[in-house]
Structures are given as C-alpha cells and as structure tokens.
Amino acid sequence: MSVFSEVPQAAPVAVFKLTQDFNNDQFPNKVNLGVGAYRTDEGKPWVLPVVKKVESIIVNDTTLNHEYLPILGLPEFRSSASKIALGDDSPAIQENRVGAVQCLGGTGALKMGAEFLRRFYNGNNNTKTPVFVSAPTWENHNAVFSNAGFEDVRPYKYWDAQNRGLDLAGFLGDLESCPEHSIFVLHACAHNPTGTDPTQEQWKQIAEVMMRRKLFVFFDSAYQGFASGSLDKDAWAVRYFVSMGFEMLCAQSFSKNFGLYNERVGNLTIVARDADNLKRVLSQMEKIVRTTWSNPPSQGARVVAVTLNSPELFAEWKDNVKTMADRVLLMRAQLKAKLQALGTPGTWEHITDQIGMFSFTGLNPNQVEYMIKEKHIYLMASGRINMCGLTTKNIDYVAESIHEAVT
Ligand code: PLP
Numbered sequence: 001m002s003v004f005s006e007v008p009q010a011a012p013v014a015v016f017k018l019t020q021d022f023n024n025d026q027f028p029n030k031v032n033l034g035v036g037a038y039r040t041d042e043g044k045p046w047v048l049p050v051v052k053k054v055e056s057i058i059v060n061d062t063t064l065n066h067e068y069l070p071i072l073g074l075p076e077f078r079s080s081a082s083k084i085a086l087g088d089d090s091p092a093i094q095e096n097r098v099g100a101v102q103c104l105g106g107t108g109a110l111k112m113g114a115e116f117l118r119r120f121y122n123g124n125n126n127t128k129t130p131v132f133v134s135a136p137t138w139e140n141h142n143a144v145f146s147n148a149g150f151e152d153v154r155p156y157k158y159w160d161a162q163n164r165g166l167d168l169a170g171f172l173g174d175l176e177s178c179p180e181h182s183i184f185v186l187h188a189c190a191h192n193p194t195g196t197d198p199t200q201e202q203w204k205q206i207a208e209v210m211m212r213r214k215l216f217v218f219f220d221s222a223y224q225g226f227a228s229g230s231l232d233k234d235a236w237a238v239r240y241f242v243s244m245g246f247e248m249l250c251a252q253s254f255s256k257n258f259g260l261y262n263e264r265v266g267n268l269t270i271v272a273r274d275a276d277n278l279k280r281v282l283s284q285m286e287k288i289v290r291t292t293w294s295n296p297p298s299q300g301a302r303v304v305a306v307t308l309n310s311p312e313l314f315a316e317w318k319d320n321v322k323t324m325a326d327r328v329l330l331m332r333a334q335l336k337a338k339l340q341a342l343g344t345p346g347t348w349e350h351i352t353d354q355i356g357m358f359s360f361t362g363l364n365p366n367q368v369e370y371m372i373k374e375k376h377i378y379l380m381a382s383g384r385i386n387m388c389g390l391t392t393k394n395i396d397y398v399a400e401s402i403h404e405a406v407t
Pocket of ligand 1: 036104105106107108138187192220222253254261265
C-alpha cells in the first residue's frame with residue numbers, strides 16, 4: 001500500500017491539455033488557436049533578434065559567473081523593469097518610493113504579491129480580505145490568490161457577452177458595493193481572455209471609485225507592448241493610477257514581450273507611500289522569497305536588463321515588439337474582413353476592437369466543439385482564440401470553419 005494511494009488525480013490544466021490534443025491530431029491542416037504564445041506567420045515560435053544578440057553578449061562576457069543573485073534579484077533588472085512600467089520620468093521613482101522583486105515570471109510576481117498581501121495587508125494574516133478578479137479572467141488568478149491563503153476570491157463584473165464589450169456599469173457597481181480595502185486584480189492592458197480594455201476615460205472612473213472606497217489595486221501587466229505596439233500606451237492605466245497617489249503592486253511578465261517564456265522572467269513592482277514604507281515591505285518580501293525560491297535565476301533577467309539599459313538595444317527591442325503587435329493587428333483585420341465577406345451571421349467588429357494576443361470570438365461551447373472535432377481547429381471552450389495561431393496560410397480555412405460553425 002503506497003503512502004500516496006489516497007492522492008486524488010487532479011484535472012489537467014486546460015490550455016496544456018488542448019495543446020496535447022492538438023499534437024496528437026494527425027490531420028495535416030490542423031490549427032492551434034489555443035496556445036498562449038506568439039507564433040510567426042510560419043506558425044513557429046520566434047526568438048526575438050534582440051534577444052539572440054544579447055545572449056551572445058552575455059555568453060562572451062567573462063566578468064559574469066554563476067554565483068547566487070541577491071534574494072530580491074538582479075538590481076539592474078528590477079530597476080529597469082519598474083521603469084518601463086512607471087515611465088522614465090515617474091515622480092514616484094524619483095521620490096525613492098518604488099521598489100521591486102525579481103520573480104519567476106508574471107505568475108511568480110502574482111504569487112509573491114499575494115503571499116505578501118495575505119500576511120501584511122489590511123491586518124496581519126487577514127485571510128478574509130476579499131480579492132476580486134475579473135469575470136472572466138486568466139484561469140490562474142483565482143488559484144494563485146486562494147493558494148496564498150485568501151479565503152474569499154470573488155469575480156467582479158467585466159465582460160458584457162451580449163454586446164461583446166466591457167460591462168462598465170457592472171464593474172463600477174461592484175467597486176461601489178464591495179467591502180472597503182478589498183483587493184482588485186486589474187489587467188493593465190490586453191485583458192486575457194477578452195481582449196477588451198477600459199478606455200482612458202473609463203479607467204479614470206474606475207480609479208475615482210477605487211480611491212474613494214479605499215480599494216487596493218494589484219495590476220497584472222503581462223502584455224506591455226503587445227496591445228498597441230507602444231510600451232507607453234500600454235502602461236497608461238498603471239501610470240495614471242500612480243499619478244493619482246495609489247499605493248500598489250504591479251506584476252510584470254517578460255514572457256510575451258521578450259518571448260522568454262521558459263526563462264521565467266518577472267518583476268513585482270511596489271509603489272509605496274514613501275521610502276520608509278517601501279523599506280519595510282521589501283524586508284518582508286525578502287523573507288518570503290527566501291522560503292520560496294531563495295533567490296531567482298539570472299539568465300532571462302540579464303537578457304532583459306542588458307536590453308533595457310542600452311539605448312540601441314532598447315530601440316531594437318521596441319521594434320521587435322512592434323513586429324509582433326503588428327502581425328496580431330493584421331490577423332485581426334484579415335479575419336474580420338473574411339468573415340464579413342463570407343456573410344457570416346453576427347457582427348465581427350469586436351475582432352478588431354479587441355486588442356492583444358487574444359480574442360473572445362463569441363463562439364459557444366457547441367460551436368467550439370464543432371471546430372475541434374470536425375475542423376481540427378483547437379481553441380479554448382470559452383471561445384478564446386490566440387490571434388497568433390492564425391497565419392496567411394490558414395486564415396481562409398479558419399474563417400470558413402467559423403462560418404460553418406455558426407451557420
Ligand atoms: N497574467 C496574465 C493575464 C497572463 O495571461 C499570463 C500568461 O499567460 C501571466 C500572467 C503569466 O505569465 P508568465 O508566463 O510570465 O508567468
């Protein structure tokens with residue numbers, strides 16, 4: 001009898017299961033619209049040219065070694081990462097009230113933030129503070145916060161399925177009616193999975209209620225640069241909230257915008273009221289990291305730090321990011337045009353209104369099943385598709401299949 005005989009089998013993670021099913025499918029023209037990663041027009045992963053260049057700089061740098069990094073991570077990575085989130089001229093940075101923790105991807109940054117907040121926010125070890133995540137949201141948000149000990153993780157209204165857009169009234173209503181000091185996880189840009197972000201005017205309304213009602217903002221910034229092609233535009237909401245005087249956390253992922261998925265590069269930016277508060281927060285962050293991964297890996301963080309700290313490489317990176325963003329925009333425009341040309345029932349404006357890597361097609365679970373079973377086109381049951389799964393070669397097949405699925 002094994003000591004593990006009572007361990008229940010856990011359900012597979014949906015997005016990884018989908019890719020496994022896709023890999024097992026023998027159909028020659030199969031399409032994977034499920035993956036959460038960038039693909040070229042050849043359907044291949046893309047190592048950014050600037051990353052290749054920086055990797056060779058690093059490998060030839062004889063001053064580098066494999067000593068442990070500091071517990072909080074590579075200093076030049078942490079500061080440059082916070083700087084692209086908050087802006088070069090951020091008064092909060094100049095006032096020495098911004099700090100950061102290098103984390104294992106955006107997920108690690110969310111996890112560190114969640115662990116810290118559960119221990120120290122709104123009363124020590126207050127597991128009852130509600131944590132609100134958007135409905136729908138990236139599937140991992142709920143579990144990251146509940147696994148960190150929060151017992152009350154709830155959805156806030158976000159997606160208006162009828163109008164395929166933001167449910168602003170519902171969102172503001174939830175901000176008005178929730179308990180004071182609740183934590184809200186906000187997608188900084190390119191909302192996953194809906195591809196629908198508030199406008200700047202809407203963000204201002206959201207911030208006004210959050211400030212008045214003493215709500216805590218935890219930004220999740222996993223797609224900076226990907227939404228619009230501009231780092232500054234995509235950081236607008238984060239910077240606006242900082243300018244309004246919020247103390248906050250911001251989890252940054254460099255998986256997508258640097259294509260460094262498996263290097264696990266993330267940063268948790270902390271904006272505190274003043275340098276003294278920041279110092280105590282960082283001292284506790286250090287304790288949490290020490291018992292979690294002790295200190296972070298260096299390779300990916302070095303690639304990002306070298307790139308962000310050189311004006312030439314930084315410019316080249318911005319260009320690479322724009323290449324990715326532009327391909328997504330092109331696929332959006334083409335998919336919409338093809339569906340409209342086919343006369344597919346329904347409106348398809350949302351395909352180009354939505355931004356970032358993902359689009360919420362509006363396909364229902366039966367239509368999704370038809371796409372997978374009959375057409376060998378793999379997408380999430382929610383109807384979410386990764387626009388990068390589309391290429392100039394498969395887009396006609398995908399558009400025709402969507403047409404068949406809805407008619
Ligand atoms: N947050 C959101 C909204 C995401 O979509 C993702 C990745 O898909 C992450 C966080 C996590 O990113 P990482 O792979 O860097 O952990």
